Amino acid sequence: MKIYYHPASTTSRPIALFAAEQGLDAQFVVVDLFTGEHLQEPYAGINPSQLVPAMEDGDFRLTESSAILKYLADKIDSPTYPKDLKQRARVNELMDWFNTQFCREMAYGLVYPQIFPNHKREDDKVQASTLARAREGTKKWLKVLDASLLGPNKAFLTGDKITIADYFGAAFVGLGDVTRCNYSAYPNVSRWMNNMKSLKNWKKVNEAIDGFAASLKDKSFEVV
Numbered sequence: 001m002k003i004y005y006h007p008a009s010t011t012s013r014p015i016a017l018f019a020a021e022q023g024l025d026a027q028f029v030v031v032d033l034f035t036g037e038h039l040q041e042p043y044a045g046i047n048p049s050q051l052v053p054a055m056e057d058g059d060f061r062l063t064e065s066s067a068i069l070k071y072l073a074d075k076i077d078s079p080t081y082p083k084d085l086k087q088r089a090r091v092n093e094l095m096d097w098f099n100t101q102f103c104r105e106m107a108y109g110l111v112y113p114q115i116f117p118n119h120k121r122e123d124d125k126v127q128a129s130t131l132a133r134a135r136e137g138t139k140k141w142l143k144v145l146d147a148s149l150l151g152p153n154k155a156f157l158t159g160d161k162i163t164i165a166d167y168f169g170a171a172f173v174g175l176g177d178v179t180r181c182n183y184s185a186y187p188n189v190s191r192w193m194n195n196m197k198s199l200k201n202w203k204k205v206n207e208a209i210d211g212f213a214a215s216l217k218d219k220s221f222e223v224v
């Protein structure tokens with residue numbers, strides 16, 4: 001099985017972390033986003049959306065990080081994607097929540113326009129209003145995550161056991177480290193992220209993004 005990915009990519013890191021933690025046997029193939037390898041053949045033929053990650057299992061190809069995680073967890077019969085109808089529905093719900101609401105505001109609204117030149121708005125006023133709006137949106141979703149989705153007692157999103165929703169969601173929330181967001185107003189989010197960061201393979205999997213964050217240490221950002 002091959003996983004095409006980039007080590008700094010927000011949507012690749014949940015898969016790399018899942019694989020490392022759950023002992024998935026897969027060949028990880030780097031697609032260099034910085035040289036535009038994803039925009040050219042052969043990768044553009046593997047994922048017509050020209051994004052990472054993508055997976056090949058024999059002649060079966062799959063894109064979309066959330067779908068790939070579910071496939072991989074089922075493939076190795078992992079308890080991180082429960083079989084019980086309602087427990088599985090809860091994991092799906094959380095993954096959809098991160099992939100839509102949270103990702104839109106945090107990644108595409110607040111962080112990417114500040115760290116990726118191709119996401120920066122051309123007009124300074126538009127850039128400023130995009131960030132201001134996304135900052136409020138991100139705060140709203142962090143509050144929901146803190147108070148309702150996590151609450152004061154859970155180690156992980158669905159209780160005391162880790163699921164693929166945790167691997168998935170932590171990459172988006174962890175993106176805040178790149179621009180030095182401060183989550184102290186969200187103690188349950190902070191506790192959960194500390195649990196995620198305590199995983200054996202977190203540091204290694206996040207080496208590339210941590211290095212990128214370090215390279216931006218003198219730059220100031222709009223943050224939550």
Ligand SMILES: N[C@@H](CCC(=O)N[C@@H](CS)C(=O)NCC(=O)O)C(=O)O
Pocket residue numbers: 009010011012033038050051052053063064065066
């Ligand atoms: N919905 C997709 C999003 C994938 C995505 O946005 N990948 C980014 C890296 S995090 C990418 O390949 N970006 C390249 C580009 O925008 O040119 C998924 O979850 O797999």
